[in-house]
Amino acid sequence: xxxxxxxxxxxxxxxxxxxxxxxxxxxxxxxxxxxxxxxxxxxxxxxxxxxxxxxxxxxxxxxxxxxxxxxxxxxxxxxxxxxxxxxxxxxxxxxxxxxxxxxxxxxxxxxxxxxxxxxxxxxxxxxxxxxxxxxxxxxxxxxxxxxxxxxxxxxxxxxxxxxxxxxxxxxxxxxxxxxxxxxxxxxxxxxxxxxxxxxxxxxxxxxxxxxxxxxxxxxxxxxxxxxxxxxxxxxxxxxxxxxxxxxxxxx
Numbered sequence: 694x695x696x697x698x699x700x701x702x703x704x705x706x707x708x709x710x711x712x713x714x715x716x717x718x719x720x721x722x723x724x725x726x727x728x729x730x731x732x733x734x735x736x737x738x739x740x741x742x743x744x745x746x747x748x749x750x751x752x753x754x755x756x757x758x759x760x761x762x763x764x765x766x767x768x769x770x771x772x773x774x775x776x777x778x779x780x781x782x783x784x785x786x787x788x789x790x791x792x793x794x795x796x797x798x799x800x801x802x803x804x805x806x807x808x809x810x811x812x813x814x815x816x817x818x819x820x821x822x823x824x825x826x827x828x829x830x831x832x833x834x835x836x837x838x839x840x841x842x843x844x845x846x847x848x849x850x851x852x853x854x855x856x857x858x859x860x861x862x863x864x865x866x867x868x869x870x871x872x873x874x875x876x877x878x879x880x881x882x883x884x885x886x887x888x889x890x891x892x893x894x895x896x897x898x899x900x901x902x903x904x905x906x907x908x909x910x911x912x913x914x915x916x917x918x919x920x921x922x923x924x925x926x927x928x929x930x931x932x933x934x935x936x937x938x939x940x941x942x943x944x
Contacts, residue, residue, distance in 0.1 A: 707736045707792060708811060709868070711784030713777050714755075714798035715745040719907040721754035722761065724796075727804040729763050735808055741767045742798070743784045746774030778880045785871050793871065795881075797862035802826070803901035810865040810898055822870045822893040825856055825885060826863035826900035851925060852932070856885040856897055863900055867893075875931055883928045890935045 710728055714721065725740060732738045740763070742755045752770055759766040769787055771780065785793055792814060796802035810824045860882050874880075874887040885895040 705737060706739055706790035708732070708738045708794050708807075708865070709784070709788035709790040709792070710738060710740045710794045710796070710804075710807065711743065711781060711788065712741070712796060712798045713743045713745055713780030713784065714747065714751050715774065715780075716747045716749045716751060717798040717907075718747070718750040718754045720798055720800045721751060722758045724798065724800055724804065725755075725758040725761075725763055725766060728807070729765075731804040731807050736811060737790075739765045739767060739789060741769060741784045741787060743780040744768065744770040745776070745780040746771050776878055778876070778878055781881055782876055785868055788868055791868055792865060793868050794865045795862060799905050800907060801903050801905055802861075802863040803903060806863055806898075806900040807865070810863070810900075813896065813898055814865045814867075818894060820892070820894045821896060822867040823884060823888045823895045824865045825858065825895060825897045826861040827858045827897040828861050828902040829899045831902055851929060852883075852886040854885040854889060854895065856895060858897065859883065859885055861900065877924070877927065879924045883924065886928055886932060890932050 710732070712724065721742065725742075728738075728740050742751075744752050744755065752768060755766065755768040759768070767787070769783055771783065781795055784795075792811065794807050794811065796804065796807070806826060810826065814821060814824045862881075864884065866884065866888070870888060870891055870893060871884075874884075874891060880887065888895050
């Protein structure tokens with residue numbers, strides 16, 4: 694199942710929640726229920742699970758969640774595993790709402806934080822187009838906490854994006870701006886710098902972080918720390934090569 698790149702936002706929906714999942718069959722239903730509980734009656738929404746080449750029953754779990762009284766759930770499947778950034782991009786292209794909320798499929802992000810991020814995004818600041826979660830208290834292994842701390846420190850010093858936790862999976866952003874920024878593997882770790890490159894503001898909001906209780910982590914030292922540092926130099930090049938936005942007027 695593929696998504697059309699021509700999907701456009703719908704005035705009937707306020708937010709599309711995009712969740713990339715890979716072999717997370719046990720997390721799908723609890724996460725879907727939490728998202729529904731957090732947003733029902735507050736924000737008109739759809740929930741898009743992007744199955745990135747799972748080899749377990751993740752897709753069946755998404756269908757079961759939809760049948761469990763949540764018809765707003767959609768399922769998009771990658772034919773081959775393509776990575777988290779590709780899964781997020783697939784979900785955003787397929788989304789029908791002007792605002793996107795993302796969170797990881799492992800259950801560590803708390804869907805109850807989504808309304809607070811949405812409230813901040815829809816506030817009075819006209820240039821604010823990305824609200825990042827900041828996991829002030831991490832519920833991870835020592836190795837994951839240390840690798841993230843090092844990577845965030847290096848990124849912060851070199852990119853000056855003013856974001857303490859760029860790897861946090863829960864965030865809210867403008868769909869149209871996301872579709873304008875350069876896309877590449879691992880880009881989800883550099884979204885604050887990429888949105889600032891387009892001339893928009895980014896803020897961070899403290900969010901809850903929970904221990905993983907089901908499934909296995911897909912990240913380790915190699916694909917979290919070292920890959921991110923290599924990608925950093927590419928983002929620095931993109932920022933230096935950015936063309937300024939020119940004010941326009943049609944008459």
